[in-house]
Amino acid sequence: MESEALVQGMKFIGAGLATIGMVGAAIGIGNIFSGLVSGIARNPSVEKQLFKNAFIGAALAEALGLFAFVISMLLLFK
């Protein structure tokens, strides 16, 4: 009985700690878009191509942040 509450409490702590992983995703996406803004500033004529590549890169970086979110959800609701 007591250990069940302990396990549940630890799960919540783990869920909170797992969301720290999203910091990496945020930094990665910030890097990508800072590169994009610099690129557009240097060469505005290739804006469309740069924008397309920036979105692909952002989706790839976002995926890893979402992996951390998935772990946190698993801990909370299982």
Add this chain to the structure above:
Amino acid sequence: MADKIHNPLEQFQIKEIIPIEFLGYNISFTNSSLFMCLAVFVVFLLLGLSVKNPTKIPSRIQAFGEVLYGFLIDMIDSTAGPEAKKFAPVIFSLFIFILACNFLGLVPYSFTVTSHIVVTFAMAIFVFLSVTLIGFIRHGFHFFSLFLPQGVPLLIAPFIIPIELFAYLVRPVSLSVRLAANMTAGHVAMKVIAGFIIMFPMVSIFPFALLTLLVGFEIFVAVLQAYIFTILSCVYLSDAMNLH
């Protein structure tokens, strides 16, 4: 308080509509199957209407089909080269199926097919296995040169090869989890904020405004994730066909 909040993960529950049991296997028609059939039906309707009675100057629905086709053919051409155009039907089907399933999930009270890893993993493993098979058929055992890029000094080759191998094997996993996690996260966020509207009736305008913005963002994410899945499939195809 726990019994007043609806579990936001309840929307991903699979419910059987027509229970079918065959030799001990449960192959019932579930709500997931229903929404897959609905997605295919919607796609057939839209694309069927767009190719019916084609004219030289396209009508609006025909222009829609043409824009979609042109967009995908350009994508395949620019990433995998003109040889890969024969794989256009597969890539097109992947894109339009994922897009339709993602969009259908945004309708209230519906079910998002692509939020289940089993569905996205089936698609991702299909892409991975067929791309590997294409690589082997085209290049034979030379396919393994994918794991040792040109110009790498032989000294660090024993380190590079396992790393490249793992990065190659993790592709179906990352492809599937990316799509499933994006869909799940978006829908969970929508349910949680919708719960706030009910929980705080006095200030419910703020969660309502946030929910509106979130639905708009989810529409964008639906299109983007379908596009990312497809373009990564094209990139993997180009890797296998051209060996970097």
